[in-house]
Amino acid sequence: MRFDFYLYVPLVHSHNDDRGCDISINNIQNKRNILITKIKPVVSSQDFWIWHHNKSGEYSVRSGYWLASRDQNYDLYQAAAALPSLNPIKDLIWTALAPSKIKVFMWKAISGAIPVTEKLASRGISLDQRCQICGFEGESINHLLFICTLARQVWALADIPSPENGFDGHSIYHNLHYILKLAKSSSVQDMIGKIKEDAVEWFLAQQIEEEETVKDIRHSAVSLPSWRPPDRPWLKCNLASTWDRVNRVGGAAWVLRNSSGVVLLHSRKSFALVDSKDEVDLQCWLWTIESMFSLKIRYVCFAVEACDLLQAVCRPAAWPSFKLQAELVSKALDFIPFWKLRKEDRKANKGALLIAKSVTLEDRRQSYVASGYPFWLKELFTEEMCVA
Numbered sequence: 001m002r003f004d005f006y007l008y009v010p011l012v013h014s015h016n017d018d019r020g021c022d023i024s025i026n027n028i029q030n031k032r033n034i035l036i037t038k039i040k041p042v043v044s045s046q047d048f049w050i051w052h053h054n055k056s057g058e059y060s061v062r063s064g065y066w067l068a069s070r071d072q073n074y075d076l077y078q079a080a081a082a083l084p085s086l087n088p089i090k091d092l093i094w095t096a097l098a099p100s101k102i103k104v105f106m107w108k109a110i111s112g113a114i115p116v117t118e119k120l121a122s123r124g125i126s127l128d129q130r131c132q133i134c135g136f137e138g139e140s141i142n143h144l145l146f147i148c149t150l151a152r153q154v155w156a157l158a159d160i161p162s163p164e165n166g167f168d169g170h171s172i173y174h175n176l177h178y179i180l181k182l183a184k185s186s187s188v189q190d191m192i193g194k195i196k197e198d199a200v201e202w203f204l205a206q207q208i209e210e211e212e213t214v215k216d217i218r219h220s221a222v223s224l225p226s227w228r229p230p231d232r233p234w235l236k237c238n239l240a241s242t243w244d245r246v247n248r249v250g251g252a253a254w255v256l257r258n259s260s261g262v263v264l265l266h267s268r269k270s271f272a273l274v275d276s277k278d279e280v281d282l283q284c285w286l287w288t289i290e291s292m293f294s295l296k297i298r299y300v301c302f303a304v305e306a307c308d309l310l311q312a313v314c315r316p317a318a319w320p321s322f323k324l325q326a327e328l329v330s331k332a333l334d335f336i337p338f339w340k341l342r343k344e345d346r347k348a349n350k351g352a353l354l355i356a357k358s359v360t361l362e363d364r365r366q367s368y369v370a371s372g373y374p375f376w377l378k379e380l381f382t383e384e385m386c387v388a
């Protein structure tokens with residue numbers, strides 16, 4: 001790989017002294033080489049080191065630990081990878097008709113995350129290895145849930161048919177799979193009866209706590225993050241982008257509002273041949289800033305949902321991998337006389353997001369700028385203006 005990189009870099013740069021993206025690709029056909037041309041060097045600064053094992057490019061203890069443990073426990077990882085996948089049984093768990101806490105418990109059981117003595121001992125905690133109920137040596141999750149004398153009694157009382165030859169003495173996967181399959185195949189009538197019982201209990205419980213619940217709902221309605229207008233003379237520009245991985249299409253939108261919450265302008269744009277969400281984010285930011293510049297907006301507050309690019313622009317030193325992107329955004333912002341960045345909650349950014357989504361979900365590829373809000377989002381923007 002390294003050999004290829006050095007081999008093609010002179011080709012890549014031979015016809016272009018800037019970013020190496022405008023090359024003649026006549027001789028370079030395969031996808032890997034084209035990918036190399038997409039890596040744009042940071043021409044404004046000296047070469048610098050980045051940490052390859054996390055996205056930001058800055059070293060973190062977590063990623064360092066991951067790398068060290070991967071090398072040290074190579075055989076263990078290989079052995080684990082060779083075992084059959086647990087994903088099908090985990091899928092069964094998450095789709096089971098059971099309360100979340102039961103699903104989480106089953107997931108923990110199958111993932112070996114119940115602190116039985118066998119598991120504790122494997123982590124160096126020395127304690128009595130026997131089951132404290134039946135005295136069996138080596139208390140495992142399977143023993144605790146299916147084999148222990150008390151567990152057998154519970155299963156018997158629960159009126160759930162046991163497997164033909166009893167529960168498996170060694171495999172928790174086998175036993176849980178049996179239970180999950182049994183739950184799936186139980187008759188619909190039984191299920192409806194159970195649901196009705198649960199529903200009656202639930203409504204009873206609701207009646208008791210009705211007053212408090214009403215209070216809670218009122219409180220949460222007040223504290224929902226909603227769109228806030230900017231102070232005068234600022235204008236607020238909400239921007240959002242979406243990405244369609246399959247068709248490699250990016251959608252972007254911005255909505256510009258004044259301190260009274262009135263939508264002055266909105267715009268939409270589509271981007272073709274986009275290979276990642278990060279790429280759409282960058283294109284969306286640059287296009288929005290450029291739009292504000294050409295509209296001669298002097299005081300603009302850019303409101304955007306949390307993303308890697310926002311963090312990179314706010315803390316460039318912590319995101320060396322995004323140095324080029326952060327620099328491009330900063331340079332574009334230099335053209336705006338007064339600007340600020342604001343992290344917006346998804347709920348408060350909904351208008352811009354829905355317009356951007358219309359590109360990728362409804363294939364609306366025409367780009368435009370228009371005054372006011374789009375007609376189909378009248379209700380949303382009117383509501384946000386009233387809150388403002």
Ligand SMILES: [Zn+2]
Nearest residue numbers: 131133134148
């Ligand atoms: Zn036991």
